[in-house]
Amino acid sequence: MSQRFRVPLPRVFLAVAVLGFLICSPAYPSGFQVMTQGARATGMGLAFAGVADDPTAIFYNPAGIAFQEHFSAEAGFAVLGRFPSDFTGANPYPGVGQNGSIDDTQQFLVPHVYVVAPLTAELNFGLGIDAPYGLGLRWNNPNTSWPGRYISQNAVIRTTDINPNFSYKLFPELSIAAGADYRFSGLQLERDQAAVNPFTGSVVDVAHAKLYSGLTSNGGWGWNVAVMWKPTPAIGIGASYRSKITVDYTGTITLTPRLSGNPVFDGLVAATIPFGEHPVTSSIAFPASLNTGAGINFGDGWLLSLEADWTEWSSFAALNILFPDGVAPDVHRPTAWTDSWAYRGGIEKKFGDWALRVGYYYDNTPQPTVDVGPILSDNDRNVYSFGFGYNTPQWGFDVGGLYIKFKHRDVLTESTDNFFGTYSEVGWAGVADLRISF
Amino acid sequence: MNKNTLRFAALTAALVLFAAVPAGAQQFAQYVALGDSLTAGWQSGCLVQRNQVTSYPAQLAQILYSGLFELPLVQEGPLTNSGSPKCLGAIFVPPASLSVAPMSEMANPLNAALPQPYNDLGIPGAEVADLTTLTHGDINGTDLEQLSALILRNVTHSPLDGTSAVNQAGLLLGPAGSAGLATLWIGNNNVLGASTSGIVVDGLTLVSPDDFQASFNDILAGLPPDTHLVVANIPNVTAIPFSTTIPPVLVDPTTRQPVLIGGSLVPLLGQGDSAYPCTPEPPNRGCPLPPGTLVNLPASALLGIGVGIPVEAGGTGAPLPHGHVDATGPHAGVTLYPDEVSLLLERTGQYNDIIASSIGSAVLVDANAAFNGIAAHGYEIGGITLTTSFLTGGIFSYDGVHPSTIGYTIVADQFIQAINTQTASDYPRPDFANTLFTPNPPDPGTGASVVAGGPWNYSFDMWSDVLGTTAATRALRGLALPTVATTRMVPRLPAPARAPAAREGRPGGKQPADD
Numbered sequence A: 001m002s003q004r005f006r007v008p009l010p011r012v013f014l015a016v017a018v019l020g021f022l023i024c025s026p027a028y029p030s031g032f033q034v035m036t037q038g039a040r041a042t043g044m045g046l047a048f049a050g051v052a053d054d055p056t057a058i059f060y061n062p063a064g065i066a067f068q069e070h071f072s073a074e075a076g077f078a079v080l081g082r083f084p085s086d087f088t089g090a091n092p093y094p095g096v097g098q099n100g101s102i103d104d105t106q107q108f109l110v111p112h113v114y115v116v117a118p119l120t121a122e123l124n125f126g127l128g129i130d131a132p133y134g135l136g137l138r139w140n141n142p143n144t145s146w147p148g149r150y151i152s153q154n155a156v157i158r159t160t161d162i163n164p165n166f167s168y169k170l171f172p173e174l175s176i177a178a179g180a181d182y183r184f185s186g187l188q189l190e191r192d193q194a195a196v197n198p199f200t201g202s203v204v205d206v207a208h209a210k211l212y213s214g215l216t217s218n219g220g221w222g223w224n225v226a227v228m229w230k231p232t233p234a235i236g237i238g239a240s241y242r243s244k245i246t247v248d249y250t251g252t253i254t255l256t257p258r259l260s261g262n263p264v265f266d267g268l269v270a271a272t273i274p275f276g277e278h279p280v281t282s283s284i285a286f287p288a289s290l291n292t293g294a295g296i297n298f299g300d301g302w303l304l305s306l307e308a309d310w311t312e313w314s315s316f317a318a319l320n321i322l323f324p325d326g327v328a329p330d331v332h333r334p335t336a337w338t339d340s341w342a343y344r345g346g347i348e349k350k351f352g353d354w355a356l357r358v359g360y361y362y363d364n365t366p367q368p369t370v371d372v373g374p375i376l377s378d379n380d381r382n383v384y385s386f387g388f389g390y391n392t393p394q395w396g397f398d399v400g401g402l403y404i405k406f407k408h409r410d411v412l413t414e415s416t417d418n419f420f421g422t423y424s425e426v427g428w429a430g431v432a433d434l435r436i437s438f
Numbered sequence B: 001m002n003k004n005t006l007r008f009a010a011l012t013a014a015l016v017l018f019a020a021v022p023a024g025a026q027q028f029a030q031y032v033a034l035g036d037s038l039t040a041g042w043q044s045g046c047l048v049q050r051n052q053v054t055s056y057p058a059q060l061a062q063i064l065y066s067g068l069f070e071l072p073l074v075q076e077g078p079l080t081n082s083g084s085p086k087c088l089g090a091i092f093v094p095p096a097s098l099s100v101a102p103m104s105e106m107a108n109p110l111n112a113a114l115p116q117p118y119n120d121l122g123i124p125g126a127e128v129a130d131l132t133t134l135t136h137g138d139i140n141g142t143d144l145e146q147l148s149a150l151i152l153r154n155v156t157h158s159p160l161d162g163t164s165a166v167n168q169a170g171l172l173l174g175p176a177g178s179a180g181l182a183t184l185w186i187g188n189n190n191v192l193g194a195s196t197s198g199i200v201v202d203g204l205t206l207v208s209p210d211d212f213q214a215s216f217n218d219i220l221a222g223l224p225p226d227t228h229l230v231v232a233n234i235p236n237v238t239a240i241p242f243s244t245t246i247p248p249v250l251v252d253p254t255t256r257q258p259v260l261i262g263g264s265l266v267p268l269l270g271q272g273d274s275a276y277p278c279t280p281e282p283p284n285r286g287c288p289l290p291p292g293t294l295v296n297l298p299a300s301a302l303l304g305i306g307v308g309i310p311v312e313a314g315g316t317g318a319p320l321p322h323g324h325v326d327a328t329g330p331h332a333g334v335t336l337y338p339d340e341v342s343l344l345l346e347r348t349g350q351y352n353d354i355i356a357s358s359i360g361s362a363v364l365v366d367a368n369a370a371f372n373g374i375a376a377h378g379y380e381i382g383g384i385t386l387t388t389s390f391l392t393g394g395i396f397s398y399d400g401v402h403p404s405t406i407g408y409t410i411v412a413d414q415f416i417q418a419i420n421t422q423t424a425s426d427y428p429r430p431d432f433a434n435t436l437f438t439p440n441p442p443d444p445g446t447g448a449s450v451v452a453g454g455p456w457n458y459s460f461d462m463w464s465d466v467l468g469t470t471a472a473t474r475a476l477r478g479l480a481l482p483t484v485a486t487t488r489m490v491p492r493l494p495a496p497a498r499a500p501a502a503r504e505g506r507p508g509g510k511q512p513a514d515d
Helices: A013-019 A039-043 A062-067 A263-270 B003-017 B056-064 B143-151 B165-179 B189-197 B209-222 B299-303 B338-358 B367-377 B405-423 B460-470
Strands: A072-082 A086-089 A099-101 A108-118 A123-130 A135-138 A154-171 A174-197 A202-213 A219-232 A235-242 A245-257 A276-286 A289-299 A302-311 A318-322 A331-334 A340-351 A354-363 A381-391 A395-406 A409-411 A421-424 A426-437 B030-035 B074-077 B086-093 B097-109 B120-122 B180-185 B228-232 B324-326 B329-331 B363-365 B379-381 B384-386
Touching: A039 A340, A039 A354, A039 A381, A039 A395, A039 A426, A062 A123, A062 A154, A062 A174, A062 A219, A062 A235, A154 A219, A174 A245, A174 A276, A174 B384, A202 A263, A202 A276, A245 A263, B030 B056, B030 B165, B056 B120, B056 B180, B056 B405, B120 B165, B165 B180, B165 B209, B189 B338, B209 B338, B228 B405, B363 B405, B367 B405
Parallel strands: B030 B120, B030 B180, B180 B228, B228 B363
Antiparallel strands: A072 A108, A072 A426, A086 A099, A086 A421, A108 A123, A123 A154, A135 A154, A154 A174, A174 A202, A174 A219, A202 A245, A219 A235, A219 A245, A235 A289, A245 A276, A276 A318, A289 A302, A302 A340, A318 A331, A340 A354, A354 A381, A381 A395, A395 A426, A409 A421, B074 B097, B086 B097, B324 B329, B379 B384
């Protein structure tokens, strides 16, 4: 009797299963950053670092709260979604005619709360709770016709930041601020795993892998500083820097079988793949950022705001997946992202207590083409904003919206995942806030 | 200046005139593929229509060629007791193992009446010299002569008698002028035969670099000067699953984990070679294989009966046979000692240097670098990981030597990428989805028994079929292997038609058999 060959499905199965889960799903500012943390700012194209005259300044420029003389609280939420967004396949894989679409019924509610408390004439305290990174990308027909299912079917990243700040007015025209930032974060990443059926020589789905890490059990510390200069009452110039925050994740990866219909093959797979739940750890380095802007009040209710934002996406250099129980080799994958700039502008026109706002920004993607894939298909984008609000000294509300038109992203010559095609995506965001002041 | 040098000088001058492949995605008016079993589309121990239509030349033709790409199609039929090469497939061996078994075999030619040479002139078993010297086929002759009769149809009374593969390529390419394309992938058998037979003997199973150079020059000189040429070099044949699947240490056949005795690995036993002389320590009759030794797949049949396993580990103590040549002739083996592996790699490098330096401005496909990368890191595509592992890796077919359809698509892709890169062209790459998800088990035909005679584990019988397509040298032809069938490798061919009727072709490079 000769020696036989037991199905040598590799021990690295788990590593392969999560290899694609190395970067997170996009939000609408570049990468997976979420800047829609205030309705008024949203209406002005997210150009608010040089304005920063309401409680959302805690996010856009905390030094701005030094000029706010009353206890104020602002709460609201952003809803983010997509218009129909597609993937068109190209050779060599998945091939011409192999297309997909993003689940545009999926919408994300991102709440935020900001409180400003004057302590002395110079010293103010502010507290913000928001979600500056995250969102998700889920593909339609994830288990059947979506050709990118071996890379990603669903990718979700969630964050919640608690960000206390103190501001201090050094001079009547100049303030500074500093704060701490604790970020909770969770991951959910899903994909199918393929293997070669030795009886047919063809590729079939054999498992579903779901990596999950809860929101509240993982976090990391960061810090922020800011400055605001108002050389005249009509002009504000501000800058806000936020540090890199590294979040270390602990979670699980759960492998469940995808039956082929061939009981013999399924049995061989079951004898080889470690189905069930296994511990996993990972880490994401959320980038540092610098927002610089100017707000100019031209009188008669006209306000112009301009801003340039830099994000150190190069710090998102790699993502690592570790398996503490040794069930699979650790995975280390570089992402090769680069730092990015966004350029924003917005106008506000007040009509008594009412205001109308419009804005525009151009956001450069930090993601190189080679890294673009079903987990994240980021690209440069043109974004148009609008908004309105009603504000009195005691209370107010604001509403803002974005229309986000991504440039088509052609991945036709090089791809880390060897997954080729064109991504077409259009997004939207709506933000609503309510403010009270005493 | 000898004849070969003159010929080479003329060739080099001609090659300089070879314009790069036209920019953009312009298709060629004629395309001929020259080579060996890899070019023919041999897979899983046989050459049948099911696999010929997805050979790498056939896939390239769909991209590069505007005409009908004609193949020497062979019908796939049910298993018989004939000596026709068997098509292997995977079978389940309870409780959780796989083995391979013959499930179908090569039957009748399907396109023998074609009134011109085939576009795919890959001859299984051909070495570099055979493309110019194999001018007469014989359905009752040696394995190579039988395959020549099938592919080249240069049999007695045929109008193609007396023509070689290069001659026939010239018949097709000559009228096309600069609109003709030839791909050339030859030389694999100049090292593969030595590797798979375990007989690594310079001058016997390995030709000298000078002889290789001369034969390679003859091929280039025989092609029309205006033809666009794409040439692939020789991959590392010691990295194929035929030689990498069985480790040189004892493995538990159930767990596939190495067996430890006294905390140490247990090397398998071999006969030694000149660099590793063997003085057995009784009761064993063989010596431990040194680290780095490769054990070829046919050893599985011997290990299953205790050969190659030390007595203290429950084996017979007999050594695995080592290929060698003595007064009675060559004797095949199943081991490649480190010095033999080194020689194979050294010679492969020398051959590849010759190829690279001989082809002038022709496009070079670095198959060696591509395969080494895949062997080391696998091949990732769309989240699917393919490897060179036997049976489950996806890249190699059931014979452990030849690529699977997926593997041939990777080959075609390497050709396209090389053409695009080196000629600033923009030809579309092959569509992998067509081959990744298409089942390709042996197809013995309606009503036929899938497995005749029960499981045949990977044995010398199958090995002989593999060797039949990779015979490296004349010395191996007629080699007395255990249980080697001596009957014809291919069925008797019908006499080629002398005045065949015009045959309507179909554009796009697809095969009539696709219909």
